[in-house]
Amino acid sequence: MWVSSAITALQIAALLPQTQALAVRSPQVPISKRDDGNTTLRPGFPHPDPTESYWQEPPHRIANLRTTPELPTEETFDYVIVGSGVSGAAIAFKLLSRDPSLSILMLEARTAASAASGRNGGHCKAGDWKAVKEWVELYGEDEALRIGKMEQDCVDDVREFVRAHNVSSGWQDVETADVYWTKEAFEKATGIVEYQKELQSRRPNDGPWSNKRTVYAGQAARDYWKWPQILGAVVYTAHTQNPYLTVCAILEEGLNKGLNLQTNTVALALNQLSSASETGAKWEVETDRGTVKGKQVVLATNSYTNALHPGLASTGFLTPQRAQVAAVHPEKDTSNNTVFRRSHSYPDLHSGNNYIAVRAPGDIGAGDVIIGGSSKFSPTRERNITDDSVINQDMADDLRAVGRVVFGYENWGETTKVVKDWTGIICNTPDGFPVVGGLPGQDGLWASVCMNGHGMAWAYRSAEALVQMMTEGEAPEWFPQSFDVARAWNKSSDS
Secondary structure, three states: OOOOOOHHHHHHHHHOHHHOEEEEOOOOOOOEEEEOOOEEOOOOOOOOOOOOHHHHOOOOOOOOOOOOOOOOOOEEEEEEEEEEHHHHHHHHHHHHHHHOOOOEEEOOOOOOOOOOOOOOOOEEEEEEHHHHHHHHHHHHHHHHHHHHHHHHHHHHHHHHHHHHOOOOOOOOEEEEEEEEHHHHHHHHHHHHHHHHHHHHHHHHOOOOOOOOOEEEEEEHHHHHOOOOOOEEEEEEEEEEEOHHHHHHHHHHHHHOOOOOEEEOOOOOEEEEOOOOOOOOEEEEEEEEEEEEEEEEEEEHHHHHHHHHHHHHHHHOOEEEEEEEEEEEOOOOOOOHHHHHOOEEEOOOOOOOOOOEEEOOOOOOOOOEEEOOOOOOHOOOOOOOOOHHHHOOHHHHHHHHHHHHHHHHHOOOOOOOOEEEEEEEEEEEEOOOOOOEEEOOHHHHHEEEOOOOHHHHHHHHHHHHHHHHHHHHHHOOOOOOOEEEEEOOOOOOOOO
């Protein structure tokens, strides 16, 4: 685990290559157009032909939107945001909610919300509660509670947005459980629940206590979940949704407030101007359609950040990873089976941290079971891969089989219909936290990236914090200091 400590902007600037004082550029590699008109890019950038996501059928009405037919290369924007996932969408929405007069340009390499935000497993849950004891040991009690509370508050904020704006994304409030198959893992989880209860008794106003964790052990767990194989479960409240539709709704709110969205426009390089122009431009962003200018530039590029910012890439702190999901349908009718009304994760299942959600009655694809995980079946764990155009067949085979294993024959039936396999690229940090804030020594360049596959529980509130940093000059008190972008440079070989 990386442990964050204080380091100044000047110290970090000294660690950056000298050329970065004026430019943040990737190596110039020829870009070519294929016969189908798509762009072929060097590794690290979004692949032009990703697998088709279950959630993106059919494509949203803004999927290929260009607010203006031509890229506005002559205008200097107050903000240029690179990336249209939940981070970029929330940043634009929150900026324009504060000040509708702002000019904001958003660049998206592919279609709107086409990266991790439109490719995940459909969960929105505060599932990192299991790390609270470790957080206390590493960062202290105050910071650990700040992290835990932010995670729950972020999930609640997304829920509030969906409800307030009547978003049609199949949002469901559900009972979820972390289900355990081994004694060691279950005993560790119950110990953390007891640890949290003690924290709550001493700090009733400081933690994520609004979401109660209930433990079911032994036969009580098996009776409750109707699964004879499990040893226990920790149950709490979570949510399922079509994440693609939720993020597109956030984007549309930004568009209604004046956002200029340019899809299918690949950001290739960042150029820091030696001095602000007459229009106030501090940065240029080179794209495959021309160069745009901004007073501020925000990277909401998640797993593709290394390709666009060699300085961050050189730290080795951001690690892309290909994640995989399958949508399957059991043979038996599940509409009246309460076992299928919940969502679940399996931290200790043989296949490696699987998670499952079921499409609710009335939703498109009702009864489809969404299963993600199984990275254990890849020798590399799919790390350092940014190509989401293919699937790992070994992982696909396992994901397709997990449902019948965990739900049991009596609930599932003999056969499984495979609806869709797809992949997406997530971004991991050694400490499991996002990277948020101003890039040290690079005035006007900001980032909210690397959500560790947990964007629905980190990104929306991280966007709120970043907007306050950009507009008021400091982070809110509730924002974890452990998320600070500066820590990417603040590490040693033995950390």
